[in-house]
Amino acid sequence: MVKKYMNSKGVGYEEVNIDEHPERQKDAYELSGQLAVPVTVVTKEDDSREVVVGYNLARLAPALT
Numbered sequence: 001m002v003k004k005y006m007n008s009k010g011v012g013y014e015e016v017n018i019d020e021h022p023e024r025q026k027d028a029y030e031l032s033g034q035l036a037v038p039v040t041v042v043t044k045e046d047d048s049r050e051v052v053v054g055y056n057l058a059r060l061a062p063a064l065t
Contacts (some may be wrong), residue, residue: 002038011064013040015024 004064006013018025018037028039032053043049049062 001042001058005055005057005060006064007065 003013003015016024018028025035028037029035031041031050031051032039034053036053038054040052040060040063042052042060044050050059051065053057
């Protein structure tokens with residue numbers, strides 16, 4: 001659902017499947033503090049990052065502005 005939302009907004013992203021790249025699971029956990037997926041990291045123009053866990057449109061939509 002996150003991919004569908006991002007595509008509908010024309011937002012570019014990098015998808016990492018942790019089943020295919022289990023070494024990246026640690027990265028996701030360190031960013032989110034959880035083992036849940038998806039973990040979406042939005043990098044702002046000032047290089048700050050917003051981490052959104054799951055399909056949380058209430059947090060994701062404002063992070064993309």
